[in-house]
Amino acid sequence: MDTVTLSRSFFGTSLAFHIIFATLGIGLSLMILLMEVLYQWKKDPDYAVMAKRWTKAFAILLGVAIPTGTIVGVQLALLWPGFVKIVGQVISVPFQIEIFAFFLEALFMSIYVYAADKLSPFMRLLSVFFVMLGATASAVLITAANTWMNTPAGFSMREDGTIFNVNPWEAFFNPSFFSGSFHVVITAYLSGGAVIAAIAGYKLLKRNQTAHEIAYHKKGLMLALVVTLISGLIMGMSGHESAINLYEHSPEKLAAAEGVFETTSHAPLTIGGIVDPDTQEVKYGLEIPWALSILADWKPSTVVKGLEEFPRETWPPAYTHLFFNLMVFAGMLQLAIAAIALAYWYLIARKRNAQFPSWLLSAIVALGPLAFIGIETGWIFSCSGRQPWTIYQFQRTTEAATQADYVGPLFFVFICLYVFLGVLTVIVLRTFFRRNPLNRDLKAYGGKSNA
Amino acid sequence: MHEESIAILILWALVFAYSILGSIDFGTGFWSMIYMKRNSTAGDIANRYLSPTWELTNTFLVFVVVAFIGFFPNAAYSLATAMFVPVTLILALIAVRSSFMVFSHSFPSSEQQLRFIAGITGLLVPALLITVLPVTEGSFVQMIGGKETLMYKQLLSSPSVYSYMLFGLTSALFLSALFLADFSRERGDEKAYRIYRINAIILGPATLLSAVIALVSVSIQGNARWLLSNLADEILWFAVSLGLFVIGYAALWWSNKGYKELGWPRVAVLSVVAQYAFASYAYGKAHLPYIIFPDVTMYTSFTQKTTFYSLLILYAVGIAILLPGFIMFWNLFLKDRTFAGDKKE
Ligand code: HDD
Numbered sequence: 001m002d003t004v005t006l007s008r009s010f011f012g013t014s015l016a017f018h019i020i021f022a023t024l025g026i027g028l029s030l031m032i033l034l035m036e037v038l039y040q041w042k043k044d045p046d047y048a049v050m051a052k053r054w055t056k057a058f059a060i061l062l063g064v065a066i067p068t069g070t071i072v073g074v075q076l077a078l079l080w081p082g083f084v085k086i087v088g089q090v091i092s093v094p095f096q097i098e099i100f101a102f103f104l105e106a107l108f109m110s111i112y113v114y115a116a117d118k119l120s121p122f123m124r125l126l127s128v129f130f131v132m133l134g135a136t137a138s139a140v141l142i143t144a145a146n147t148w149m150n151t152p153a154g155f156s157m158r159e160d161g162t163i164f165n166v167n168p169w170e171a172f173f174n175p176s177f178f179s180g181s182f183h184v185v186i187t188a189y190l191s192g193g194a195v196i197a198a199i200a201g202y203k204l205l206k207r208n209q210t211a212h213e214i215a216y217h218k219k220g221l222m223l224a225l226v227v228t229l230i231s232g233l234i235m236g237m238s239g240h241e242s243a244i245n246l247y248e249h250s251p252e253k254l255a256a257a258e259g260v261f262e263t264t265s266h267a268p269l270t271i272g273g274i275v276d277p278d279t280q281e282v283k284y285g286l287e288i289p290w291a292l293s294i295l296a297d298w299k300p301s302t303v304v305k306g307l308e309e310f311p312r313e314t315w316p317p318a319y320t321h322l323f324f325n326l327m328v329f330a331g332m333l334q335l336a337i338a339a340i341a342l343a344y345w346y347l348i349a350r351k352r353n354a355q356f357p358s359w360l361l362s363a364i365v366a367l368g369p370l371a372f373i374g375i376e377t378g379w380i381f382s383c384s385g386r387q388p389w390t391i392y393q394f395q396r397t398t399e400a401a402t403q404a405d406y407v408g409p410l411f412f413v414f415i416c417l418y419v420f421l422g423v424l425t426v427i428v429l430r431t432f433f434r435r436n437p438l439n440r441d442l443k444a445y446g447g448k449s450n451a
Numbered sequence: 452m453h454e455e456s457i458a459i460l461i462l463w464a465l466v467f468a469y470s471i472l473g474s475i476d477f478g479t480g481f482w483s484m485i486y487m488k489r490n491s492t493a494g495d496i497a498n499r500y501l502s503p504t505w506e507l508t509n510t511f512l513v514f515v516v517v518a519f520i521g522f523f524p525n526a527a528y529s530l531a532t533a534m535f536v537p538v539t540l541i542l543a544l545i546a547v548r549s550s551f552m553v554f555s556h557s558f559p560s561s562e563q564q565l566r567f568i569a570g571i572t573g574l575l576v577p578a579l580l581i582t583v584l585p586v587t588e589g590s591f592v593q594m595i596g597g598k599e600t601l602m603y604k605q606l607l608s609s610p611s612v613y614s615y616m617l618f619g620l621t622s623a624l625f626l627s628a629l630f631l632a633d634f635s636r637e638r639g640d641e642k643a644y645r646i647y648r649i650n651a652i653i654l655g656p657a658t659l660l661s662a663v664i665a666l667v668s669v670s671i672q673g674n675a676r677w678l679l680s681n682l683a684d685e686i687l688w689f690a691v692s693l694g695l696f697v698i699g700y701a702a703l704w705w706s707n708k709g710y711k712e713l714g715w716p717r718v719a720v721l722s723v724v725a726q727y728a729f730a731s732y733a734y735g736k737a738h739l740p741y742i743i744f745p746d747v748t749m750y751t752s753f754t755q756k757t758t759f760y761s762l763l764i765l766y767a768v769g770i771a772i773l774l775p776g777f778i779m780f781w782n783l784f785l786k787d788r789t790f791a792g793d794k795k796e
Pocket residue numbers: 143150176180181183184187190191235236237238239240242243244246327328330331332370371372373374375376377378379380381382383385
């Protein structure tokens with residue numbers, strides 16, 4: 001592989017690893033905040049136990065989120081020096097604010113984790129709130145930089161590549177900033193809910209549990225399902241908003257996502273299938289007539305641009321269609337599972353005081369993997385769908401990439417590092433929770449429950 | 452003052468803050484490893500400092516990188532190209548170190564091994580980080596085919612690079628020992644204080660010696676003459692710096708009525724930090740206007756003016772908002788005896 005391809009794979013791998021922990025950092029901090037609020041509100045110690053145990057998991061995950069974040073932050077400069085040269089002049093503002101968001105999160109995370117017993121209930125809530133705020137803000141800010149790459153604004157470029165006429169705030173609030181960052185935040189919340197629901201569902205599938213343990217997991221499950229459902233609904237709307245944004249600002253990305261080659265009105269939405277750029281068609285896909293035109297602008301006569309309008313060498317890779325489909329599919333499935341589970345509870349389980357059946361619990365367990373399929377494929381879609389541009393219509397990926405030697409061997413080292421850290425994280429989490437069984441924590445809080 | 456000068460001053464301040472915080476952080480990780488079995492109170496003190504603070508210290512590192520990119524993007528371009536391999540290795544070390552440190556809290560059965568690896572990898576970081584200095588001095592970078600290339604052979608066979616590394620290491624150990632001595636006393640643990648005081652007493656002269664060795668080896672090797680002659684002009688600052696070291700070192704022996712043990716660690720820490728501040732300022736001044744000798748200066752690599760002023764405003768606002776949080780943090784973790792005194796969290 002040449003250095004540019006290696007750099008792309010290297011950076012994509014680092015981000016794909018970081019985003020797992022970063023997303024959990026955002027999603028879990030929201031869930032922990034909700035648990036603390038429920039504890040103060042209902043005075044049910046189960047919620048305090050839940051918050052405490054999830055905080056422990058959160059702290060362990062942060063031990064990977066932060067160094068991997070440091071890796072991607074510095075690698076941005078190492079692998080894309082050409083890009084960073086422009087970033088520094090135009091869009092360094094969100095990166096700078098992000099540092100303050102990191103400080104906010106790190107400060108209050110330490111306060112919450114290491115000094116919890118010294119804080120009044122109000123200060124505890126405030127600390128978790130700031131942790132959540134810091135994590136959410138860091139997502140919004142990094143997405144500001146990413147959306148600016150997709151829809152650059154706030155500067156002009158001369159023929160020779162020099163920059164002038166810079167307005168950092170216009171760059172920050174670029175045309176896809178609001179839709180993009182909102183989508184990222186809401187899908188992170190969705191993932192937090194989905195992961196906690198999956199774990200609670202997994203625990204409920206196990207036998208040999210005390211009544212108190214079952215009650216505890218059910219409370220966690222209900223809270224998580226409600227969060228999944230609400231954020232899932234908002235996610236759908238915000239995903240739609242993002243698609244409209246593509247229609248307006250990145251037409252070739254939309255065309256590639258949907259496998260549209262010819263410009264047409266009454267454009268169909270194609271689900272699944274394989275895009276073949278040579279024959280210019282999508283094979284084996286399921287076509288829903290008119291749907292794409294309606295999605296883009298609410299009427300079937302909306303004209304959607306096809307790839308034929310753009311020079312072939314700037315077409316995004318054909319596989320973006322697959323990643324886009326996977327993302328939407330993962331999102332819809334999560335929404336459906338949460339909705340069915342809650343409907344089942346409302347209509348059946350609640351009245352007969354019954355448990356969830358195991359088929360439903362198994363589906364709930366699938367929420368966890370689905371969340372990450374959505375996040376990963378969504379990002380790969382967004383970043384690969386921008387190709388061949390790093391900064392859309394201003395800088396090509398080849399111009400951004402490093403020319404340094406030894407990219408390949410170091411990439412290999414980092415793959416090993418990520419595999420190793422990933423495996424170790426799972427082992428540490430499992431060992432920790434096996435050594436500190438739930439029952440002991442429940443007893444430590446008086447053993448009562450308002451189930 | 453020119454915008455460029457303000458920017459470089461802010462950048463220096465950040466680099467300086469990180470080099471102190473990072474030295475204490477990485478050094479403390481080392482002490483935590485050393486004293487884990489041999490002397491549990493000294494090990495405990497080290498951990499008690501490390502647990503809540505490493506995240507903040509790490510954020511400072513990212514702060515330095517982001518400020519560098521924001522203020523001097525062209526210099527970031529050149530340095531990123533030249534330093535690709537060493538910095539990538541530093542990142543891997545940091546990842547192993549931070550995660551192992553966190554894991555060791557939750558994994559008591561393997562705590563020893565985990566902390567051992569965290570301690571060792573942590574110590575390699577300052578040694579590698581300081582190689583940025585010889586590289587920016589221009590000795591080991593050449594333009595080959597239009598790109599900055601690091602001359603690995605020269606770098607790895609150069610005694611001055613190793614003497615820089617030695618200086619980075621001894622500084623990390625000295626600063627952290629000194630800081631932990633003060634922290635032990637603050638917590639009321641005279642036993643740990645005694646240990647860290649002795650370590651500081653041994654390491655103080657060692658840092659001074661390694662600084663001299665570094666200077667001598669640079670002048671013998673003679674590949675950064677421009678810097679040496681500039682450094683000579685700043686002799687006054689270095690003299691003040693040396694004076695502060697003497698005060699700080701002596702403070703470890705002043706008798707202190709409130710305690711059984713000798714020494715005023717707080718005075719020692721503050722004057723040694725001031726010592727490093729003066730020396731860093733003098734070094735930085737001698738380095739100007741070059742960021743990377745001889746092609747990249749602070750003038751040729753400066754960012755856009757509008758971006759610069761936006762960043763400046765952000766610094767003011769950000770610090771104003773975060774300051775109360777830092778004060779709360781300081782009171783909870785570094786001042787409070789009850790917290791520092793109690794057993795595991
Ligand atoms: C759990 C995760 C998840 C789920 C279920 C969805 N998305 Fe998404 N989507 C993301 C996670 C994500 C993301 C990872 O957050 C992305 C990648 C880059 C970005 O800005 O957000 C993204 C990007 C993204 C983009 C591209 C934005 C751009 O590149 O400028 C569009 C058009 C959509 N999404 C649309 C949708 C639709 C219509 C969905 C289904 C209803 C959907 N997303 C579900």
